[in-house]
Amino acid sequence: MLEEILDKIKNKKFNWADARHFLNYDNEDWDSFFNKIGSYRFNILNEPKTLKIYTPGKTFPSISVTGSQCDLNCQHCDRKYLSNMLQAETEEKFKDALNYCIDHNSVGALISGGCTSYGKVPIEKYKEIIQDFKKKNKNFYLNSHVGLISYSEARSLKESGIDTVSFDLNLDPKVIQDVFNLDFKIEDYIRSYDALLEAGLRVIPHILIGARFGKIARELDAIKVLNQNQPELLVFIGMIPPRKNGKMDPNFKLISPESIAKFILISKIFLPSTVLSLGCMRPKGKFSFDLERWSILSGASHIVMPCKQTIEWVKKENFEIEYYNACCVIPSEFEPYAKALDTRGTLEYPDLMRRKHL
Ligand code: SF4
Numbered sequence: 001m002l003e004e005i006l007d008k009i010k011n012k013k014f015n016w017a018d019a020r021h022f023l024n025y026d027n028e029d030w031d032s033f034f035n036k037i038g039s040y041r042f043n044i045l046n047e048p049k050t051l052k053i054y055t056p057g058k059t060f061p062s063i064s065v066t067g068s069q070c071d072l073n074c075q076h077c078d079r080k081y082l083s084n085m086l087q088a089e090t091e092e093k094f095k096d097a098l099n100y101c102i103d104h105n106s107v108g109a110l111i112s113g114g115c116t117s118y119g120k121v122p123i124e125k126y127k128e129i130i131q132d133f134k135k136k137n138k139n140f141y142l143n144s145h146v147g148l149i150s151y152s153e154a155r156s157l158k159e160s161g162i163d164t165v166s167f168d169l170n171l172d173p174k175v176i177q178d179v180f181n182l183d184f185k186i187e188d189y190i191r192s193y194d195a196l197l198e199a200g201l202r203v204i205p206h207i208l209i210g211a212r213f214g215k216i217a218r219e220l221d222a223i224k225v226l227n228q229n230q231p232e233l234l235v236f237i238g239m240i241p242p243r244k245n246g247k248m249d250p251n252f253k254l255i256s257p258e259s260i261a262k263f264i265l266i267s268k269i270f271l272p273s274t275v276l277s278l279g280c281m282r283p284k285g286k287f288s289f290d291l292e293r294w295s296i297l298s299g300a301s302h303i304v305m306p307c308k309q310t311i312e313w314v315k316k317e318n319f320e321i322e323y324y325n326a327c328c329v330i331p332s333e334f335e336p337y338a339k340a341l342d343t344r345g346t347l348e349y350p351d352l353m354r355r356k357h358l
Contacts, residue, residue, distance in 0.1 A: 001025055041299070049320060051296060053306060056110065058105075061110070064082045064112060067089035074115075075180075098133050108142060141330055148188055164203070168207075169207055170189055171186045202331070205222070205234055207237070209259055233302070238259075262298075278291075323341065326338035337349070
């Protein structure tokens with residue numbers, strides 16, 4: 001079966017129907033398959049062996065504009081991430097969080113938070129503060145999660161000076177209703193994505209694999225939509241099942257490492273001009289090495305916080321590696337500010353950016 005897929009890829013005959021079948025293949029020798037893909041890409045097509053490794057730590061912290069509060073309590077985030085972010089539910093605390101970034105020599109931050117019942121992250125309430133901060137710190141990079149958004153809100157966000165919006169392109173009605181607890185349609189997600197683009201923002205779509213309780217469902221639809229207007233970068237994240245009483249919620253299953261790698265390979269074929277990233281939010285465990293290695297062999301050239309074994313493997317395989325202390329969506333012009341010596345957080349050029357308190 002997989003030999004046939006491999007032939008179709010090599011002969012450029014792999015189509016959407018093949019992609020759908022491929023996603024359903026199970027119990028195959030995935031290691032041998034992804035190794036063959038890697039060897040085809042690097043030895044026959046001579047694609048460059050490069051990998052950018054991202055470690056967003058204190059030099060690129062996350063700020064929650066709602067503190068640990070969220071009206072949705074969705075099963076994706078389960079509020080477990082909010083409490084680990086810098087708490088910024090009031091103007092004062094938001095200013096403190098930005099000043100904390102300055103004190104810790106940060107090069108940027110992710111402005112995120114919980115959602116309102118309309119699926120919005122209420123960043124707009126801090127528009128003036130962000131504007132003021134960006135005036136003082138032009139090169140400080142602001143990534144953001146905004147959720148569902150109208151065109152006028154997107155315009156306002158653009159005026160605030162936010163640099164990038166990381167947008168979850170979720171096109172599964174069942175996931176929207178039953179996992180995100182939102183009474184919206186897939187059209188609302190497409191409308192929000194288009195509104196952000198039309199407002200002139202840099203938008204980096206994220207696709208959450210296994211969002212339907214750990215099963216593969218409508219993720220391919222998101223790649224089809226992006227195929228019509230290929231983004232510069234696409235980030236894949238994986239569903240981390242919520243926990244109940246210390247145990248994984250039995251309604252969920254853990255996605256397999258090959259599921260994510262399969263989507264990366266499909267994107268590599270259908271979005272040839274898009275850079276692919278394996279993002280931070282993904283299940284981790286003893287399967288991490290397979291997941292990360294197969295994703296890299298399939299086409300991911302950005303990866304967030306890989307395990308030690310993966311770093312050793314890419315070194316052994318002679319990949320050219322660059323390290324960045326930032327979110328995986330930073331653009332190339334910003335890279336010198338975030339360039340690091342390794343994954344431990346030491347910036348290569350710590351004095352490149354002049355930072356000013358609010
Ligand atoms: S996936 Fe990348 S851009 Fe999105 S939050 Fe994680 S590091 Fe930042």
